[in-house]
Amino acid sequence: MEADGLVRRRRMSAEPPGGDGAVAGASAGAEVRWIGGRIWALSEGIMGTLSPRIGSDSELNMVQLHGSQEVTEISEPDYEGLPQGASTSTYMLAGAVAGIMEHCLMFPIDCVKTRMQSLQPDPAARYRNVMDALWRIMRTEGIWRPIRGLNITAVGAGPAHALYFACYEKLKKTLGDVIYPGANSHLANGAAGCVATLLHDAAMNPAEVVKQRMQMYNSPYQSVLECMRCVWRHEGTGAFYRSYTTQLTMNVPFQALHFITYEYLQEMLNPHRLYNPSSHMISGALAGALAAAATTPLDVCKTLLNTQETLALHSMSPGRAHISGLAHAFRTVYRLGGLPAYFKGVQARVIYQMPSTAISWSVYEFFKYVITKHQLERLRMQRDGEK
Template sequence: MGADGFVRRHRMTSETAGGDAGVAGASAGAEVRWLGGRIWGVSESLVGSLSPRIGGETDIQTVQFSGGPLEVADTSEPDYEGLPQGASTSTHMFAGAVAGIMEHCLMFPIDCVKTRMQSLQPEPAARYRNVMDALRRIVTTEGVWRPLRGLNATAVGAGPAHALYFACYEKLKKSLSDIIHPGANSHLANGAAGCVATLLHDAAMNPSEVVKQRLQMYKSPYGGVIDCVRAVWRTEGAAAFYRSYTTQLSMNVPFQALHFMTYEYLQELLNPHRQYKPSSHVVSGALAGAIAAAATTPLDVCKTLLNTQESLVGVPAAGQAGGRAVHGHITGLAHAFRTVYRLGGLPGFFKGVQARVIYQMPSTAISWSVYEFFKYVITKHQLDKKRAQQREGDK
C-alpha cells in the first residue's frame, strides 16, 4: 500500500467527519477541523519529499560480457529487517510525529474520561461508574464535542514530543546495544534508551498536558486553549506549566522502561525476523502499554492532581495542625502523594486505573503500528527511488 493512497484516504475521512455541534461544541469542533487539515497536509507533502540516507541499500549486480554491460539485475528486495537501521533521523522524527498525533487524537475521548475519573473530590454530577458510563453522561449532559475539548493543545505538543522521542530512542537503542551486547538486541539498552527519550518527550509535552487536563475537568472555567494559557500564566506564573514535570518523569521513566523492554521482548517472540508485520506491532504495543500503565497508575494520579490543582481539594496550610483545609497550590510529588493518601487512602492511588489501561492499550498499539508503517513506507519509497535512478543511469 502506497503512502499517498494511505494519506488521501484518511484525509477524505477527516474532512467529511465534521459537523455543526452548536455553540457549546464549536471550540472542540474547530479543533478537530484544524487538526485534520494540518496532519494530512503535512503528511502528503513530507512523505514524498523526505530523503533519508539508507545505510543498507539493495544489492545491484551488473552482468557483464565481453561487449560491455548488458543489464542490471536487482538481486534483492528491500528487507524490512534492515530498513529501521538504515532510516535517517528525519524519517524517525516524521514517523514518530505522525504516530504521536494519531495516538493522542484518536484516544482523546478516553483520555478525557481518565482525567475526570482521577479527580479526588469530584462533584456529584461528575462521579462515574466506569468508562462507558462516563462517556455517555459527558456527551448527553455537556454536548457531543465536550470529550474533545483541548484536542488542539494535545496535537501541538504531541507532534514535536514524539518526533524527539522516537528519534532519540532509535539512535540510543542502537548505540547502547552495540556497547552492551554487540550484534544483538539488549533489553537493558532498550530500557535505558526509552528513559533518556522520555526526558525530551516530557519537556516538550508537559505544557500541553497542563492545558489539556485543565480543559478536560468538569466545569472547566476556561474558554479555550489560549484563555487557559493566559489565565495560568497570569495567576500561577510560567512555572505552573512545569509543576508536574518531575512527577511526569517519575512516572514516565519507569513507564517507558517497562513499555520498551516489554515491546522489544514481545517482538522477539512474535516477530523474530523483525519484518514489517502489523499484527505483531499491534499486539506487542497493546500488551506493553497495558502492563506499563497499570504499574504506574499511582504516579499518574499524582500528576493529574498537580496539573489540575483541583479547587475542591483542601490543602493544609504550612505548619497548621489538624489538617484544616485551606486553598493553595500542591507543589511537588511528595505533597501530591500525601494529599492523595489523605483524601482517598490507598485506593485513591488507583483511581481511573481501568480508564488508564483501556486508554493505553489501543494508544500504544496505534502508536507503534503507525510509527512502523510510516518508517517502512518512507524508507521503502526512497529505496525504490534510488533503484529506479540506478536503472536509468545504467541504460
C-alpha cells in the same frame, strides 16, 4: 517489481505454511503496503526533503539463480534499524504522525480518565465505569465536551513524539552496539526509552497542564488560550512544569517497562523483524497495558498536580494556594482516599493505553516501512536509468 517480489519472498519464507492466519496476515500486509504507496505518492513532494539517504553499492548484490543466471536485486534493508545513513528526520516524521494520531483518536477516553482520577469529584461527576462516564458527559455537557483541549494536545504531541522516537531509535542502536553487539539488548532498549522520555515530557508537559484543566468537570475555561493566560497570570510560568518531575518519575519506569516488553514481544511474535501490522499492534497494546497499570499511582499524583483540584485543596488546606511537589501530592492522595485512591481511574487508564500504544506503534512502524520501501524503489529506478 523486483523489490516487491523480493519482499514477498522474504515474508513467505518467514511464515508457517498453511493456516488461515498466515493467509490473512499476508493479505492484510499487502493491503497496507498498497495504501502506503498511495499515501506516499500524494506526499512525495513534501517528503522528498525529509527522506533518508539510501544508496551504497553494498545494497546491490548479485544473486545466482539455478547456478548460472545472474540478476541484480536490491536487498531488503534491516527494517527495525533502517539502512545506515538514514536521516533522523525519518524517525521524527514517523514519530510525529504516530503521536498525533494516538492522542487524537483516544482523546475522549483520556478525558474520562482525568475525570475518574478526581479525588473530590462533584456528585454530578461520579461515574460507574468508562462507558457510563462517556455517555453522561456527552448527554449532560454536550457531544463535543469530551474533546475539549484536543487542539493543544495535537500541537504538543507532534514535536514531543518526534523527539521521542528519534532519540529512542538512535540511542537503542548506539547503546545496543556497546552492550550486546549484533543482537537485541533489553537493557539498551530500556535505557533509550528513559532518555527519550526526558525530551518527550519537556515538550509535552505544558500541553498536559492545559489539556487536563480543560477536561475537568465544570472547567471555568472556555478556550485553550484563555486557560493559558489564566494559568500564566495567576500561577506563573512554573505552573506549566509543576508536574514535570512527577511526570518523569512516572514515565521513566513506564517507558522502560513499555519498551522492554514491546521488544520482547516482538522477539516472540516477529523474530525476523519484518513489517507485520498485527504483531506491532498486539505487542504495543500488551506493553502499554502492563506499563499503565503499574504506574497508575504516579499518574493520579500527576493529575492532581496538573489540575490543582479545588475541592481537594479546600478539604486539605483551606488557606493553601496550591499543591506542589510529588511528596505533597502523595500525602494528599493518601489522606483523601487511602491506598485505593492511588488506583483511581486504573480501568480508564488501561483502556486508554492499550489502543493508544497499539495505534502509536502500528502507525510508526508503518511509516518506517513505507519510507524505506519508497527509497528502495527510487534507488532501483535510478540504477535502471543509468544503464
